Amino acid sequence: MVGAVENVMASVSGKVNGAVEILRGDFDSTAVVAEPLPPVVEDNESLRDFEEKEEDAKPKSREIVLGNNVHTSCLAVTEPEVNDELTGDQDAYMASVLARYRKTLVDRTKHHLGYPYNLDFDYGALSQLQHFSINNLGDPFIESNYGVHSRQFEVGVLDWFARLWEIEKNEYWGYITNCGTEGNLHGILVGREVFPDGILYASKESHYSVFKAARMYRMECVKVDTLTSGEIDCADFKVKLLANKDKPAIINVNIGTTVKGAVDDLDLVIQTLEECGFSHDRFYIHCDGALFGLMMPFVKRAPKVTFKKPIGSVSVSGHKFVGCPMPCGVQITRMEHINVLSSNVEYLASRDATIMGSRNGHAPIFLWYTLNRKGYKGFQKEVQKCLRNAHYLKDHLREAGISAMLNELSSTVVFERPKEEEFVRKWQLACQGNIAHVVVMPNVTIDKLDDFLNELIERRSTWYQDGSVQPPCLVAEVGKENCACALHNC
Amino acid sequence: MVGAVENVMASVSGKVNGAVEILRGDFDSTAVVAEPLPPVVEDNESLRDFEEKEEDAKPKSREIVLGNNVHTSCLAVTEPEVNDELTGDQDAYMASVLARYRKTLVDRTKHHLGYPYNLDFDYGALSQLQHFSINNLGDPFIESNYGVHSRQFEVGVLDWFARLWEIEKNEYWGYITNCGTEGNLHGILVGREVFPDGILYASKESHYSVFKAARMYRMECVKVDTLTSGEIDCADFKVKLLANKDKPAIINVNIGTTVKGAVDDLDLVIQTLEECGFSHDRFYIHCDGALFGLMMPFVKRAPKVTFKKPIGSVSVSGHKFVGCPMPCGVQITRMEHINVLSSNVEYLASRDATIMGSRNGHAPIFLWYTLNRKGYKGFQKEVQKCLRNAHYLKDHLREAGISAMLNELSSTVVFERPKEEEFVRKWQLACQGNIAHVVVMPNVTIDKLDDFLNELIERRSTWYQDGSVQPPCLVAEVGKENCACALHNC
Numbered sequence: 001m002v003g004a005v006e007n008v009m010a011s012v013s014g015k016v017n018g019a020v021e022i023l024r025g026d027f028d029s030t031a032v033v034a035e036p037l038p039p040v041v042e043d044n045e046s047l048r049d050f051e052e053k054e055e056d057a058k059p060k061s062r063e064i065v066l067g068n069n070v071h072t073s074c075l076a077v078t079e080p081e082v083n084d085e086l087t088g089d090q091d092a093y094m095a096s097v098l099a100r101y102r103k104t105l106v107d108r109t110k111h112h113l114g115y116p117y118n119l120d121f122d123y124g125a126l127s128q129l130q131h132f133s134i135n136n137l138g139d140p141f142i143e144s145n146y147g148v149h150s151r152q153f154e155v156g157v158l159d160w161f162a163r164l165w166e167i168e169k170n171e172y173w174g175y176i177t178n179c180g181t182e183g184n185l186h187g188i189l190v191g192r193e194v195f196p197d198g199i200l201y202a203s204k205e206s207h208y209s210v211f212k213a214a215r216m217y218r219m220e221c222v223k224v225d226t227l228t229s230g231e232i233d234c235a236d237f238k239v240k241l242l243a244n245k246d247k248p249a250i251i252n253v254n255i256g257t258t259v260k261g262a263v264d265d266l267d268l269v270i271q272t273l274e275e276c277g278f279s280h281d282r283f284y285i286h287c288d289g290a291l292f293g294l295m296m297p298f299v300k301r302a303p304k305v306t307f308k309k310p311i312g313s314v315s316v317s318g319h320k321f322v323g324c325p326m327p328c329g330v331q332i333t334r335m336e337h338i339n340v341l342s343s344n345v346e347y348l349a350s351r352d353a354t355i356m357g358s359r360n361g362h363a364p365i366f367l368w369y370t371l372n373r374k375g376y377k378g379f380q381k382e383v384q385k386c387l388r389n390a391h392y393l394k395d396h397l398r399e400a401g402i403s404a405m406l407n408e409l410s411s412t413v414v415f416e417r418p419k420e421e422e423f424v425r426k427w428q429l430a431c432q433g434n435i436a437h438v439v440v441m442p443n444v445t446i447d448k449l450d451d452f453l454n455e456l457i458e459r460r461s462t463w464y465q466d467g468s469v470q471p472p473c474l475v476a477e478v479g480k481e482n483c484a485c486a487l488h489n490c
Numbered sequence: 491m492v493g494a495v496e497n498v499m500a501s502v503s504g505k506v507n508g509a510v511e512i513l514r515g516d517f518d519s520t521a522v523v524a525e526p527l528p529p530v531v532e533d534n535e536s537l538r539d540f541e542e543k544e545e546d547a548k549p550k551s552r553e554i555v556l557g558n559n560v561h562t563s564c565l566a567v568t569e570p571e572v573n574d575e576l577t578g579d580q581d582a583y584m585a586s587v588l589a590r591y592r593k594t595l596v597d598r599t600k601h602h603l604g605y606p607y608n609l610d611f612d613y614g615a616l617s618q619l620q621h622f623s624i625n626n627l628g629d630p631f632i633e634s635n636y637g638v639h640s641r642q643f644e645v646g647v648l649d650w651f652a653r654l655w656e657i658e659k660n661e662y663w664g665y666i667t668n669c670g671t672e673g674n675l676h677g678i679l680v681g682r683e684v685f686p687d688g689i690l691y692a693s694k695e696s697h698y699s700v701f702k703a704a705r706m707y708r709m710e711c712v713k714v715d716t717l718t719s720g721e722i723d724c725a726d727f728k729v730k731l732l733a734n735k736d737k738p739a740i741i742n743v744n745i746g747t748t749v750k751g752a753v754d755d756l757d758l759v760i761q762t763l764e765e766c767g768f769s770h771d772r773f774y775i776h777c778d779g780a781l782f783g784l785m786m787p788f789v790k791r792a793p794k795v796t797f798k799k800p801i802g803s804v805s806v807s808g809h810k811f812v813g814c815p816m817p818c819g820v821q822i823t824r825m826e827h828i829n830v831l832s833s834n835v836e837y838l839a840s841r842d843a844t845i846m847g848s849r850n851g852h853a854p855i856f857l858w859y860t861l862n863r864k865g866y867k868g869f870q871k872e873v874q875k876c877l878r879n880a881h882y883l884k885d886h887l888r889e890a891g892i893s894a895m896l897n898e899l900s901s902t903v904v905f906e907r908p909k910e911e912e913f914v915r916k917w918q919l920a921c922q923g924n925i926a927h928v929v930v931m932p933n934v935t936i937d938k939l940d941d942f943l944n945e946l947i948e949r950r951s952t953w954y955q956d957g958s959v960q961p962p963c964l965v966a967e968v969g970k971e972n973c974a975c976a977l978h979n980c
Binding site: 073074075076077078079080090091093094095098101102104105108109111112114115117118119121122123124125126127128129130131132133134135137143145146147148150151152153155156157159160178179180181182185189207208209212216217218317319323324325326327352355356357358359360361362368369371372373374375376377378424425428429430431 | 601602608637638640809813816842847849919921
C-alpha cells in the first residue's frame with residue numbers, strides 16, 4: 001500500500017461474461033498492490049530476544065505519565081521471511097515466545113491476590129470448542145441467521161440468574177456481557193431511557209465505570225458520601241435527594257465496592273427514597289453486583305438482591321466469583337424497561353438492546369459449564385470458604401499489629417499498603433492511597449495466605465526497623481477500631 | 491437465599507482474636523444460608539432430551555416478536571444431585587451436550603456464507619493458554635498490578651496496525667476492543683469529546699451501532715443519502731453540511747458497509763468538507779473499517795486509509811478478515827484526542843480511556859499469532875483470493891439470470907433474496923428486504939461457492955416454475971445494470 005500502488009499483479013480473474021456491471025471495464029479484481037509491506041516507522045525496533053524484552057517490561061518506576069504511549073512492554077509482530085515455510089523459523093520463534101509466556105502466567109497466577117478473579121477452574125472439556133468462531137450477535141432472544149452461536153447456553157445461564165434474583169422468565173430480559181463495566185453501562189443506560197431527565201446518584205466509592213457512564217450519556221451525576229466501611233451514607237443521600245426532588249432518581253447501588261468490598265444497604269436506600277417522597281415510578285435502581293452479586297444470596301443477613309423489590313437491573317461479573325478465562329458478566333433487567341429502550345427501532349435500525357453487537361459466544365458456555373458443575377450448593381460451599389479464609393487473613397494481620405478491616409458481608413480484606421512496590425507487584429495487590437486489599441476468592445487457600453502473611457510480616461519488619469518512619473495511621477480509611485498505628489493501637 | 495435464611499451452618503470460623511472490629515460480635519463468618527436453592531419458577535421446565543431441545547430451537551417461523559422473551563432455544567442449567575460425585579451423572583450429561591453441540595458447530599461452520607467471519611484458522615498452539623484468566627484491565631499502555639495480562643502482545647498488534655495506517659508509535663493511542671461496535675462507540679465518543687457540540691453525519695447504510703452511539707451519547711445526528719452502490723452520496727452530504735455550517739462535523743466513513751460492502755470515498759468526503767468551509771480543526775472523521783479495513787490497504791485504487799489524511803480514528807474487526815474464535819477489534823486514534831478524553835481524570839477516577847474496563851487478554855494473543863504467521867504478504871494473498879472468488883460468484887449468479895451486484899472494492903456479493911427461508915438459514919445468509927448477500931472470506935472456496943450456486947439454481951427453478959410469481963425487481967437496490975428481472979434483463 002505504501003508508495004507502491006503502481007504495480008499490478010498478473011490478472012488471474014475469474015470468468016467475466018458480457019453482462020453490464022457497475023465495475024469499471026478496466027477493473028481487475030485481482031489488482032492488489034504488489035508490495036504491501038509498509039515501511040517500518042522506527043527502524044531501531046528490530047526484534048530483540050524475548051527475555052530482554054521481558055526485562056524491559058518491568059517498569060523501573062511506578063510513575064504513570066498520562067498521554068505518553070509507553071512501549072516498555074511489547075512483543076513486536078515480525079514479517080515472516082520469504083522462505084519461512086521451508087525454514088520454519090517463524091513458527092519456532094512463536095513457539096518459544098508462547099512457552100515463555102505460559103511460564104510467566106503460571107508464576108503470576110500463583111502469586112495473585114489483589115484482584116477478585118477466581119483462578120481455580122478447569123475447562124479442559126471445552127478446549128474442543130476453541131476452534132469455532134462462536135458469536136452471539138445482538139439480542140440473545142432474537143434468532144440470527146448466523147448459525148455458529150451459543151444462545152441456547154446463554155439463555156440457560158440467564159434463566160439460572162433470573163431464578164436467583166427472583167424474576168419470572170417472561171418478565172426479564174438480559175444478556176451475557178463482556179465485563180462488569182458493560183453491565184453498569186447497560187443498567188445506567190436503561191435507567192436514563194426510562195427517566196430521560198433523571199439524576200444519577202452513586203456513592204463516591206462506586207466503580208469508576210459508573211462515572212464514565214454519566215459522562216458518556218451526558219447525565220447529571222451527584223456523588224454521595226460513604227461511611228468508613230465504604231457503604232453509601234444514606235443521611236447524605238437524603239440531603240441530596242431532597243435538594244433535587246423535582247427530578248427522577250437513578251441510583252447505582254454497590255453490591256461490593258471495588259476497594260473495600262462494602263455492600264450498600266439496598267433496603268435503606270429504598271426507604272430513603274420513599275421517605276423523600278419518591279414513589280416507585282420516579283426512581284430506577286441499578287445494582288452493581290460485579291463482585292459480590294453472586295456471593296450475597298448465600299450470606300445470611302445480606303441485604304437480599306431480588307426483583308421483588310423495586311429495582312430495575314442487576315449485573316454481576318462472570319470472571320470473578322464464578323471464574324472464567326476471559327472477562328464476562330451477566331446483566332438482567334425487567335422486560336418492560338427493555339421495551340422502552342427498543343422503542344426507537346426505526347432510528348436504531350435494529351432491535352438489538354445490547355451495548356455491543358458481536359458478542360463472545362464462548363463465555364456463555366464457560367458459565368453454563370461451571371453453573372452445571374457447581375450448582376447453587378457448590379457456590380454456597382465456596383462462599384463459606386471465602387468468608388472463612390478472609391477472616392483468617394484479617395485476624396492474622398491484626399495479630400501482627402497491622403491495620404486491617406473486613407466488612408461483615410465481604411471477603412475483601414483492606415490493610416496497610418506495603419511500603420515496597422516490589423512486594424505489591426509480586427502479590428499483585430490493588431492499592432489506593434495508604435491502603436491495599438486482598439480479595440479472597442475460591443482459589444485463595446490458607447496455604448497461600450500463610451505464605452503471603454509470612455512474607456509480609458518478615459519484609460515489614462525491615463521497612464520500619466530503624467524507627468525513622470512509622471506505619472501510616474489508617475483511621476480515616478478503616479476506622480479507629482481497625483487502625484493499628486502508634487496513636488490508635490492502645 | 492429464598493425463604494430459608496433462618497438456618498445457619500455450623501460454625502467453623504477461623505481464629506478470632508479479641509481485637510475490636512467493625513463486625514458485630516454475633517457475626518459468624520460462615521453464616522451462609524443452609525438451603526440456597528431457589529424454588530424453580532416454572533416447574534414444567536424439567537430437563538428434556540438435548541435433541542428434543544435442539545428440535546425446539548429451530549424456529550417454526552421467522553417472525554420476531556419484540557419484547558417477547560423467547561425461550562425456544564435453551565439448555566437449562568441443572569443442579570447436580572447430592573451423590574453426583576459418585577455417579578458422575580452430571581459430567582456425563584454435560585459431555586453429551588457438548589459433543590452434540592460440537593457436531594452442530596462443525597455442520598454450521600461448513601455451510602456458513604452470509605457473515606464476514608473468516609472461519610479458517612488453527613490456533614492449536616494457543617490451547618495451552620486457555621487455562622489462564624488473562625485480563626488486560628484498562629489502558630494497554632498503563633501498567634496494572636494484575637500480572638496475568640497480555641499487554642506485550644496487545645501493543646505489538648497495535649504497532650502493526652499503526653504502521654499499516656501510517657501513524658508514528660508516539661503519536662497514536664489504541665486498544666483491542668471486543669468487537670467492531672466498540673470501535674465505533676469509541677471513535678464517535680472521541681469525536682464528541684473533541685467537539686462537544688458537533689453534529690454526527692453518517693450515511694444511512696452505516697452500521698446500526700453508529701446510530702446507537704448517537705442516541706447513547708445524546709448527539710445530534712444527520713443521516714446522509716447513499717448511491718445505489720451503497721456509498722455515501724457526497725452531493726447530499728454537501729447540502730446537509732451547508733445547512734449546519736455553524737457546528738463542527740463528526741463524520742462516520744464506512745470502509746465497507748454492512749449490507750453492500752460499499753466503501754465510502756474518503757478523499758471525496760474530505761474534499762466536500764473543505765469545499766463547505768470546514769477547516770481541519772472543525773471536523774473529526776471516524777473510519778469504520780470493521781469489515782474491509784484490513785483488506786483495503788492491499789487493493790489497488792482503494793481510497794487509502796491513512797493518518798496522513800485528516801482523520802481522527804480507524805477501527806477494524808479482528809474476527810472478520812483476520813479470523814479469531816471470539817469477536818474482537820482494533821481501535822487506533824491520535825494521542826492528542828485521547829488526552830482530551832482523559833482530561834477529566836478526577837471526575838472519572840481513572841485514566842482509563844477505553845470503553846470497557848476488564849478486557850479479554852486472549853484476543854490480542856490470537857491476533858498477534860495470526861499477524862506473525864501471515865504477515866502483510868499473507869494478507870495480500872488472501873485479499874487477492876477473496877476478490878477473485880467474489881467475482882466468480884457474482885459472474886455465475888448473473889449467468890444464471892439472477893440479479894447480483896459486486897462493488898469494485900468489495901468481496902460482498904449482493905443478490906436476489908432466496909425465496910425459501912430454509913435455504914437462507916442453511917447458508918446463514920444475511921438478508922435485508924429483497925436482497926441477500928454472501929461475504930467472500932478466505933475460508934470461502936470455489937468448491938463451497940459451487941455447492942451453493944448449484945443448490946440455489948436448482949431450488950430457485952422450483953420457486954418460480956409455475957410463473958405465478960416473478961423474481962423481484964432489484965433496480966432500486968442494485969441498479970438497472972445489475973437487475974435481472976423481466977423488465978430490466980433485456
